[in-house]
Amino acid sequence: MSAVDIPPGPVVAHAGRSWARAAQDIRAGLAARELWGHLGWQDIKQRYRRSVIGPLWITLSMGVTAAGLGFIYSQLFGSDMSTFLPYLTVGFIVWGFILGCLLEGSETFVSNEGLIKHLPAPLSVYALRTVWRQTLMLVHNMLVYFVVLAISFGALDHAYTLSEKGIVQPGLSWSVLLAIPAFMLIALNGGWVSLLFGIISTRYRDIPPVVNALTNLLFYATPIVWPTDVLTAKLGPGDWKHLIIELNPLYHFIEILRAPLIGGQQSWTHWAVAGGVTVVGWTLALVAMRNYRSRISYWV
Amino acid sequence: MVSIEVRNACVDFPIFDAKTRSLKKAVLGKVGGKISDASRVPIIEALDNITLSLKEGDRVALVGHNGAGKSTLLRLLSGIYEPTRGTAEINGKIAPVFDLAVGMDPEISGLENILIRGLFLGMTRKEMQERVDDIAAFTDLGDYLRLPLRTYSAGMRVRLALGVVTSIDPEILLLDEGIGAVDAEFMAKARTRLVDLVRRSGMLVFASHSDELLFELCDTAIWMDEGRVRMHGSLREVLTAYKGRDPFEYMSHETLERLGER
Numbered sequence: 001m002s003a004v005d006i007p008p009g010p011v012v013a014h015a016g017r018s019w020a021r022a023a024q025d026i027r028a029g030l031a032a033r034e035l036w037g038h039l040g041w042q043d044i045k046q047r048y049r050r051s052v053i054g055p056l057w058i059t060l061s062m063g064v065t066a067a068g069l070g071f072i073y074s075q076l077f078g079s080d081m082s083t084f085l086p087y088l089t090v091g092f093i094v095w096g097f098i099l100g101c102l103l104e105g106s107e108t109f110v111s112n113e114g115l116i117k118h119l120p121a122p123l124s125v126y127a128l129r130t131v132w133r134q135t136l137m138l139v140h141n142m143l144v145y146f147v148v149l150a151i152s153f154g155a156l157d158h159a160y161t162l163s164e165k166g167i168v169q170p171g172l173s174w175s176v177l178l179a180i181p182a183f184m185l186i187a188l189n190g191g192w193v194s195l196l197f198g199i200i201s202t203r204y205r206d207i208p209p210v211v212n213a214l215t216n217l218l219f220y221a222t223p224i225v226w227p228t229d230v231l232t233a234k235l236g237p238g239d240w241k242h243l244i245i246e247l248n249p250l251y252h253f254i255e256i257l258r259a260p261l262i263g264g265q266q267s268w269t270h271w272a273v274a275g276g277v278t279v280v281g282w283t284l285a286l287v288a289m290r291n292y293r294s295r296i297s298y299w300v
Numbered sequence: 301m302v303s304i305e306v307r308n309a310c311v312d313f314p315i316f317d318a319k320t321r322s323l324k325k326a327v328l329g330k331v332g333g334k335i336s337d338a339s340r341v342p343i344i345e346a347l348d349n350i351t352l353s354l355k356e357g358d359r360v361a362l363v364g365h366n367g368a369g370k371s372t373l374l375r376l377l378s379g380i381y382e383p384t385r386g387t388a389e390i391n392g393k394i395a396p397v398f399d400l401a402v403g404m405d406p407e408i409s410g411l412e413n414i415l416i417r418g419l420f421l422g423m424t425r426k427e428m429q430e431r432v433d434d435i436a437a438f439t440d441l442g443d444y445l446r447l448p449l450r451t452y453s454a455g456m457r458v459r460l461a462l463g464v465v466t467s468i469d470p471e472i473l474l475l476d477e478g479i480g481a482v483d484a485e486f487m488a489k490a491r492t493r494l495v496d497l498v499r500r501s502g503m504l505v506f507a508s509h510s511d512e513l514l515f516e517l518c519d520t521a522i523w524m525d526e527g528r529v530r531m532h533g534s535l536r537e538v539l540t541a542y543k544g545r546d547p548f549e550y551m552s553h554e555t556l557e558r559l560g561e562r
Contacts, residue, residue, distance in 0.1 A: 013379060013382040013383065013387065013388045013389070013390065014382055014383055014386070014387045014388070032419070032422075034419055034424055034425050035419040035420060038415070038416060038419060038425075039416070042405065042408070042416070046405070046407065049407055114399070114401075114402040114403070115402060115403055115420075116380070117375070117380060117402075118380075118396070118398045118399050118403060119380075119396065119398075119402070119403050119420045119421075120378045120379045120380050120394060120396065121420055203316075294382040297375075297380050297381055297382075298313060298314065298381065298384075299314075299316070
């Protein structure tokens with residue numbers, strides 16, 4: 001009848017390490033979707049309370065950033081604005097989601113301290129709240145994508161290059177549907193990031209600043225405002241320095257969602273890396289949940 | 301069957317300060333191979349070896365000085381803290397009313413806060429919508445429910461919180477002090493409702509410093525002292541030992557009759 005009901009049979013609680021209790025927490029958390037769904041929405045509405053256009057500010061600020069940077073960087077790289085703007089816009093949107101999961105994921109439990117100490121609820125609810133909030137932000141930002149797509153459709157519906165002598169991108173096709181599983185895979189990773197980083201950050205309060213510092217670096221190191229063509233043109237194919245991007249998991253995550261949305265060249269290696277990270281990440285997060293779930297309320 | 305069985309439960313809090321919480325300590329502390337006493341995290345034993353058995357129909361008062369472990373015990377019973385040693389076995393649907401400010405958003409309306417509270421207590425949106433009228437009638441808040449919560453007085457917030465927890469048919473009601481802010485008229489109404497609830501199939505544990513409230517709501521009591529159960533018995537016995545005098549001594553016959561004490 002109720003969403004977070006404890007299953008039949010006596011529940012013997014002891015702050016030990018238990019797979020069963022960790023799995024139960026995650027199951028109950030998923031079942032309480034009305035709760036985290038509502039809380040996530042509330043977070044968005046809260047941020048723009050009393051402002052006239054409300055959450056549309058998310059859309060608007062993304063639009064301004066993408067348009068401005070799109071203009072500047074397309075000049076810098078000698079790219080055509082009509083193909084570069086969609087590239088940069090989608091890159092920014094996906095990055096925004098990943099960044100949100102990393103930064104706010106680290107704060108998942110710390111920022112919900114009051115609720116954790118006063119209301120018994122599955123802890124995974126707070127991780128889901130974080131990921132859901134980021135998803136709603138992404139949905140708002142996707143409006144910018146559709147506007148850009150409408151403007152640039154003529155340049156994307158056939159094969160094109162992002163810069164002179166760059167890789168030939170095949171252009172938009174039905175493969176755009178791959179964006180759906182791609183987003184789901186990225187959101188799935190948001191889940192383990194919130195749980196694992198959330199737990200570690202609750203115990204060690206130095207972690208959020210560390211994540212903060214690294215994400216700045218990662219933004220510039222990941223092909224978001226610059227296309228990989230720039231690197232290839234400079235280094236020539238087969239140079240070991242390509243590892244700078246190949247070893248960056250964020251590049252692969254961005255690429256699985258960006259390529260279908262702008263008709264870019266797709267590669268199974270991106271999916272393989274993203275899938276591998278998902279498995280490893282969830283394994284670590286589940287181990288952390290097993291070992292430290294019951295300690296979180298003591299640590300916050 | 302509603303029951304609480306706590307066996308030899310301890311709740312130990314690690315006290316992290318900025319130093320012990322940092323990674324630096326954890327990583328660099330290993331270097332050199334010796335663990336100094338300074339790097340060890342101090343621990344507060346908030347609850348020490350608690351053994352407790354509560355059953356359906358119990359209306360228990362928690363008394364004790366500040367810091368005796370009343371709130372920590374309530375959180376142990378609600379499942380928020382799991383015992384670091386020993387076990388806690390809790391059967392039943394739990395509804396806690398602890399800090400009234402937590403889980404309530406001052407910017408949104410009373411109605412929306414009712415919904416969020418209900419969702420936290422395991423209800424669905426639909427189930428809560430069915431109960432809104434009942435809660436509105438019980439709390440007497442009427443049109444105030446449409447206003448943001450920040451316009452509410454302390455007593456009105458208590459009314460709202462009590463309205464939600466009593467409307468969802470909980471089996472184990474856990475109340476921390478702070479519900480004393482309501483007026484006598486509402487308290488009488490709440491008493492009837494809470495006692496009814498416990499009689500149907502439930503249990504109430506109430507921590508308070510107000511004797512009047514305890515008389516109204518409880519019949520047995522637990523005296524907490526320095527994280528241990530010092531005494532567990534009938535309300536009159538425990539309060540007499542705790543206060544050093546019989547608090548029922550000078551009550552009128554009618555009051556005693558009403559409270560079920562003769």
